[in-house]
Amino acid sequence: MSAADPSALPTATGERLVSLDFIRGIAVMGILAANIVAFGQPYMAYMWPGGFVTAHGPVSDWLWVAQFVFVDGKMRGLFTLLFGAGLVLFADRVTVRGGSTWVQVRRLGWLLVFGLAHYYLLWRGDILTLYALCGLIALFALRLPAVHQLAAGLTVYVFGAVLNSVQYGLMWAASEMSLGADPQYAPLARDAVAMLDGERADALREIAINTRGSYADYVAHALGDHRWNWIDQFTHTALETVPFMLVGMALYRAGLFDGRIDRRTQARWGWWGLGAGTAMTLALALWAVADGLTYTGTMFAFLGPQTLTRVPAILGLAALLALWAPRATGWLGRRVTAAGRMAFSNYLGTSLIMLVVFQSWGLNLFGALDRPKLYLVVLLAWLAMLAWSQPWLARFRYGPLEWLWRCLTYGRIFPLR
Template sequence: MNDTIAPSIDDNAAAVPASAIAPVGAAERIDTLDFIRGLAVMGILAANIVAFGQPMMAYFTPGKFLVPAGDPDGWMWIAQFILVDGKMRGLFTLLFGAGMYLFMEKAWARGATRWLQAWRLVILLGFGLFHFYFIWFGDILSLYALVGLIVLACLKWSIKTQLWVGLAGYMLGVVFYAFTVFPWLVTGTALGDSSPEMAEMRDGMRAEMQSQIAEQAPVNEAIASGDYAALVAHRIGEQGLEPFTNVFLFGFETLPLMLIGIALYRIGFFSGAIAREKLVLWGWTGMIAGGLAHLAIGLLMQADGFSPFGTQAAFLGMSALPRLWMVIGLVALLVAYAPSATGWLGDRVRAAGRAAFTNYLGTSVVMMFLFHGWALGLFGQLNRPQLYVVVVLAWVLMLAWSKPWLDRYRYGPLEWLWRCLTYRTVFPLRK
């Protein structure tokens, strides 16, 4: 595929009436995207499970579990850090960018403009804000919607511009996130003792960390006790701006990865335009190089005792560059190997990917029933191995319902609702 774009459309024109536009049909789907999306929506639960079942700080720091973590030497933490954390989010972000362009290709061909995509993202923002305030604070949909509105302005750039701006933007983010390592150097190394000024800074940073941990206490208490009204009030009152401020914190990763995802889609990366041998070579190179770098960081954190400052530096600053290697490597391997995943399991993973929106939000609802005090009340009760059992059971649930549902219906429930709201018409759901 060359650098040409879809047929010229005046994006300032009024949106085409919804009745003249049809959503993407099954024949227009890219099978590989569904497969990767299915694995990503399953993997993102593995990344988030600790934050569902334990205080948020336990996501970074094993010592913040409310029960013994069940991982005395931290090897499970290291394994998750290498294989899961940030990788599933990266896959999702690449696919979201690719999906935006795929949507617009079909929309342009049918006479629509980018206003349709903008309206679609506004609806997604509504879903995301509802998810954040009323279900789970770890929502990513609002971030994607807000960043996606920025990406809309870049859709008609050339492929090379999208790719190079994406890569350059990500490297800018690597520099930005590198500053998160400084607090750990001050609080966890000899730098904090090097001068009275540094010692004062160290003490201030430690006090600020304790303050942040204390601020989360009402949230943890509300979840454990089942005081849902207090939890929602805290999210709206104390955390109400987080979905918007997260754009500035995570935008240096999200925006570049979306642009890279668009560029990869346009060169045919997801649809067989790249030789399989190259995909395998690039994939294993990125996975091995990035994995070894993550292993080194994990061992450093193990030696450091998984301190709060150290683990946050590892997640945000130290791993930013090797994480890109692993995300690109992983997506290359999945593109290479997805066509051979033709058995019953592969079909069910693809179905989970076709219903990824429903699976993502549905998983958060299921986790509420498991962990909140007004339901089963398991918050703070399960250690890391037990939380992984929950992940596996949730995977079984995803794989069990998605394919039978899609055998009978055209879309997942929330996918259908999103389409209806996007086009402002009611589409048939049953096949």
């Protein structure tokens, strides 16, 4: 089997970059902390605390601030950087082993299939479809010099972030400031009202389906009311995701993840980036609180300036975690690394577990838990990830879905044990 296609050889333990696995473990755990609100409350509550079914008091407001500053956008940003680095790593290994460059395209094609299944059958907050489509675009920049990847990625990213900031900033100003009295901007205020009314109507349908409906009703809601939302997500976030994949490619080429950069330099820039990004994001969060955590205010903060303020924090965190990874050899560090090696299985497995926890035919907790209690669910899920990933990899070469994805990519059955 290996002789027919050397690129299909499994990655040996010594070939793995521990830093990528370790950071991926942190990211997949953090993504659950970001998504838990949309699992356990109406989807509109993901950004806007007013979307909660339960009361959102002062404690929950400050937890919103903490999530906004330390989690939202940061974990997905880490994952996007790693995805870009992984595209280069995979392409390099396929080339060295004499495989076809089309292996990468098939791999992303199957990821799209997994993503669509996840979207329609488990949870419409899926990011796999986004990564598959954006990954196919990012492949065109795969062979560019690292400096060109970095320059193109940051330029396009900042352009998209500024564009969103202006768009949602004007909507906020038209809705909550005197700007809405100007006939030129009145349509923006009407658009904001229409968006909120639409989200509220959909939230009522979510509540009815998730608390009294069947699994068939749940799937029908995704296939009916939200059939093409994954395309909307792609069109709205491609200018963020593709550029950050390019940045991840450049950082991998530059040696951020494998120790080729001077440790002191990397640590210094890492702390500066994390500190500056966190401080700016905190200031933005406090502004949103002072604004009353309004619908258009939180949307503006999430989709506008935060896309800029979080960039230094993401890059700084990636630099620091890459330095820490080789020394994370204790009980917890090894288990986080194992969870990262099985990030695909853990990501989809978490969606399945959350479905059971919150749907009426499971534990029926949808809309019943406030923000602090939702974080307790996150903690239990983290413990489950850490508990099963390392024992599984002690017996098997891959996580279960990683194995299936590999078999589909190469069109053959690989030994799993």
